[in-house]
Amino acid sequence: MHVVLPNDIDDAAAPSGGNRYDRELCTGLAALGWPVCEHPAQGAWPKPDAGDLAALDELMAGLPRGASVLVDGLVASCAPETVAAHAPRLRLAVLVHMPFGDTDPAARPAESRALLAASAIIATSEWTRRRLSDLYDLPTDRIDVATPGVTPAQPATGSGDVDFGGGAALLCVAVIGPHKGHDVLVEALARLVDLPWTCVCVGALDRDPDFVRTLTARIDALTIGDRLRLAGPRTGADLDALYSAADLLVHPSRGETYGMVAAEALARGIPVLATTAKGLTDAVGRAPDGAVPGLLVPPDDPAALAAALRRWLTDPALRRRLRFAALARRATLTDWTVTARTVAKALRRLSSDQIRHPG
Structure with missing residues (x-):
């Protein structure tokens, strides 16, 4: 072949x-x-x-x-x-x-x-x-x-018990570019400065240098750079460690044919906050009982993304429910x-x- x-x-x-x-x-x-x-x-x-x-x-x-x-x-x-x-x-x-x-x-x-x-x-x-x-x-x-x-993985440990503040560690895994919606994510997070959260964005920084410069300047202008980090590309054990420490994968993409990172997060029992763009909902899927293992919002909508993040960050019962759904969805994924x-x-x-x- x-x-x-x-x-x-x-x-x-x-x-x-x-x-x-x-x-x-x-x-x-x-x-x-x-x-x-x-x-x-x-x-x-x-x-x-x-x-x-x-x-x-x-x-x-x-x-x-x-x-x-x-x-x-x-x-x-x-x-x-x-x-x-x-x-x-x-x-x-x-x-x-x-x-x-x-x-x-x-x-x-x-x-x-x-x-x-x-x-x-x-x-x-x-x-x-x-x-x-x-x-x-x-x-x-x-x-x-x-x-x-997906590659089989152990469930993520996250940042702590969902009933006692665990949920504030956000992770975004995607090449830094306009099609992945990082600008939407930045605007959404800027509306949540009254809440505790951190966000690590993992992805190549050299695909669209002009976009990265504009994005960095916007992060600085909004004074959220101490909580939002553009970490560059990560693979192997480094990426595994970031997944393990995450509570929620945020994928604000403007369009995905599937969305492998959503499936990779779910393989670790991590709920996913994603857009409804194209094939992304197929990757998020549903648990055997029909529950969505995360939250879905329209693409290119900072207000909707911010509202969903606020729900996640302020509602322990929601976090617990979505975590259970993600663990159930994990069992349905194929390698x-x-x-x-x-x-x-x-x-x-x-x-x-x-x-x-x-x-």
């Missing part, structure tokens, strides 16, 4: 949900007995230059005729001519983490061509499958869904083995000619 990946997949300084998914998937497929051959695509994806595209063309030309090839959508959607040129001689599947055409109409022709050239499409959420079908008139049964797994098996099933169909091949 050949897998074409963005070249920064293992860059600890730039962690992302897509990279984590790709790494877990490759590891999981190998554990299931698939011979996985990784091919990092060098380039500034999703904005490749001519040299990047030429290198990708050379990479794919070197793959053996008839080979099964899984291409990350971050690469495929930005290189439709290359994908279409090699589709007749390869068994191509595209792994779509997020449809670029969802937010950028100008990207739709290229993405459509890449997806229509592929023999199989794998989406990482039900929302993504529905959106791809709507955007490109693709039958939903042509799109397999393999939702992200990465299930994700790998789902993808493997789609790839077996690809390699056994059970689905159409372009050309």
